[in-house]
Amino acid sequence: MDALWLALAFLLGLLARQLGLPALVGYLVAGFALNALGQQSSGLLDQVAHAGVLLLLFSVGLKLKLQSLIRPDVWGGGGLHLILSAMVLCLLLWGVTALSFSQGLVLAVTLGFSSTVLAAKVLEEKVELRAFHGRLAIGILIIQDLAALALMTLAGGVLPTPWALLVLGLPLLRPLIGKVLDWTGHDELLVLYGLALALVVGGLGFEQVGLSSELGALLLGAVLSGHSRAVELSRSLWALKEVLLVGFFLQIGLLGWPSIGSVGGAILLTALLPLKAILFFIILIRFRLRARTAFLTALALASYSEFALIVAKFMVGNGQLGPDWLVVLALTVALSFVVAAPLNHYAHDLYERLETWLARFERPERHPDEQPVSLGKTQILILGMGHTGTAAYDFLKKRQNTPEVHKVRLVSGIDSDLVKVERHIHEGRRVVYADAEDPGFWHRLHLDRLKAVILAMPDPEAKRIATEQLRQHGFQGLIGAISSYPEEEKALKAAGADMTFLAFNEVGVGLAEHVWEALEKRAPAPAKSTLG
Template sequence: MDFVWILVAFLCGFVVKQVGMPPLVGYLLAGFGLNAVGMEPDSVLNRLADLGITLMLFTIGLKLNVKALLKTEVWATSVLHTSLWTLLLVGVVSLLGWLGISHYLEIPWQTQALIGFALSFSSTVCVIKMLEEASELKARHGKIVVGILVIQDIVAVIFLVASTGKIPSIMAFGLLGLWLLKPMLHRLVSRVGHDELLPLLGFFLALGGSELFSLVHMKGDLGALLIGVLLASHSKSVEIYKALMGFKDLFLIGFFLSIGFTALPTLDMALPVLLLTSLLIVKFGLFFVLMLKFKISGRTSYLSALALTNFSEFGLIVAHLSVDNGWLSNDWLVILAVSMSLSFVLSTAVYRRAHHIYARRKEQINRYERPGAHSTYETPVQAEVLILGMGRVGKGAYRAMEAEYGNRICGVESDPERIAYLKSKGLNVVVGDADDMEFWESIGAARNDIRLVMMALPAQLEMKSTLEMLRLSGYTGKISAVARYDDECQELIDLGVDVVFNYYLEVGAGFAAESRHLLEEPAPEPEPANA
């Protein structure tokens, strides 16, 4: 059984990737396919799914700024959206049930409200994978989205406690003392080194936090999230994050497969599934309008709302609970599972084109902004070289060219906190999103002075989007980029990049270039032997 579902997951993921869709769509199809042929999920699959979600919450914590949760646009948007969406869905389902559209819609208003509440949540798993793929967790809209997802998780915990009657143990108050352990955890991480002990420590802390919360009858995933938050300010948090990325993505395959094993749909379920899926447009609209009301720019509101336009796995938890309590029929569990799966497919497909859509429709999107909300960008003055992405690679390239070009070289970074740090170090940098058409338009005439754009961006998808923005803005200068693999290098060259640096292969050449001068120096004279 273990081999079969791994094989089917790989084949389905491989096939959908060839047609330009993310592999998770294939994993969803694999789960439904295995269920259709009569296979049953085993405990290993469920354990992998739970482990993947725990690791994901831990890695979210490593990048989470707690202060972001306290911002009005985060918690108020989340609370208001849940309330308005629930009321709206009750109204729609009541009307269609009264019209006799489908017998599945003829349910009490209390049940309608429960379904609406469950579907108001967005999928943490799906959204985080989309943001990671586009390297947008640190962007303005990425931070807002993650904050809203965390608020939704907290609301979910409160609901589950209230509905199941499982009151947290009195010992749960002791969890407040975890903050006192922060200095000890930081010292432990500092001394663990950089080898296999680092990911092992990450596993221990993620699972340990989960088990600790479970012991006091709290949702274990929140424990993993909190431990990650405690380590977020440590200099090794990014290293731990990268060390766990591969494990997390592998284990989350179990989660997507397990959705397909929930139940199989029948033909008469098609109408309620299509109804719920079509309401995703309303979900997007609610998020978009609410964020605009809180004076968030049109682009940030659009990207945040688009990322959140899907249904959450929390809906299945609520459905299971409702079936057990006799509030819902088992058929509704299938309807919610299929609707959630379709929302994943649509969300990931549309979000991959999000920046292209914005570039084409920015006037229509921004017309609803409140005064003063529109994002403005600094213009690089007299810059001949732009370095997009000021991480370790971008910063290293800047330092290497600084002596020759001085202020004619300028870095571009989307994270305001990193911009402030780089400016404090004396670097010539500006805030800007490389895949935002408005950034390139804001440069205006200064774009004619730019001779070279160096893309030191961490994600292939982001570089492809940036290349499209450069083309649409009329840029005609040279372009260079970094990549990790030969096929990525070739893809960028085919898209018009002049030079691609494969830093996995060419770091050796750079090392040799830095060391070659040592051979040109005369060898030291041997010391005379003692008489």
């Protein structure tokens, strides 16, 4: 039967992708289809799903800055939303169901949580975990996870043991954990070390002291965030994590085939998702965030959390809830994924269409991280300062100093990752923090001095949006972009790019050029003829 599960997950995931939806929507549908065929979740699937979630959260932790959790917009926005949403949902559940006030309150609080798995997955797919709205969303989710742990304790769950205090010493182990990472090399030992940290130390270790294994995996990743090899570790685990996560989405669908009443209850709760997102938007706007940041963060958090299923299982086991509630909540969580996943996939396009209306709600004061960007006398702008963007920047700076260049062309870079920006500034590069996918960024940017723009972001959609924004705002200069696939190259040219370069082709050409030049230098001078 495992072969049937894999085949159905692949086929429906592929169908969802062809329809322009995230593949995870297909996996959820596959779970419900398998349940309709009489299949049930197994112990193996549960373990696979749990491992996938832990690896995902470990990867998120690798890209997290713990300092971001102490910001008022994170703990204030997350806490205020949880309180207000719990009040509204509690009154609704108390009024339309037979639940007691205390039962309704516990369920209302859990429904106020958003899915960490879904948010992290969609943000990672769009390479936005380190963008401002991505960091904000993950920070709020961590606050919710801590509240969830407290809720389980108050509801009579497993109490943390006194050994849980040892977790406070994790930062002291950072040098040792980082040193072992340096020793692992670049092969299978690196993957095994990541698995050991995420599943054994973070997962099993935290469970043994009465804490959440999910929180443990995330914190173990956060301990290594900022390490020079954190990105390499994350990439080495990527494929394994993606495969294991399929089990999680199958598991959600396999929880139970709903009755008509269960479907009605789930649809009613799913219909409240827009209110959840609107409340997030309003609260974040009050914290001086721009409309775009508040909108993208609200969409990332517009789902119900898998934690609701954990609480429901606990309450059903104690006789506080009927078994039907578990099916209702399973379907509710699944439907929220089906709704939220495509919305997040098209989040930037949605904001572009709603920008004029949403911008009216902005406060006149600006958040410190969202001040207007000044590029000064920049003539060549590089969007995306990863490996490709950095190489392009360094090449252009070096070329400025050669005698054959008659006009100095000032170069600047832009990136939406504050960690990268700080590192580049420390290394002497002129890089500013901004998000090129933000239509408001282009409205505030003066293009008069710019002669050329290089698109080096990893996300194809981000490059397409940036190209369209440049042309829509009257930029007549040169736009060059790096692409990974021929279809991406066509899309960029259709959007207005002057030249595109397939990454792997250019790597091959560059390597061959260097080898050719090295051979030319080594070639012996031709021998002089002895003929008279």
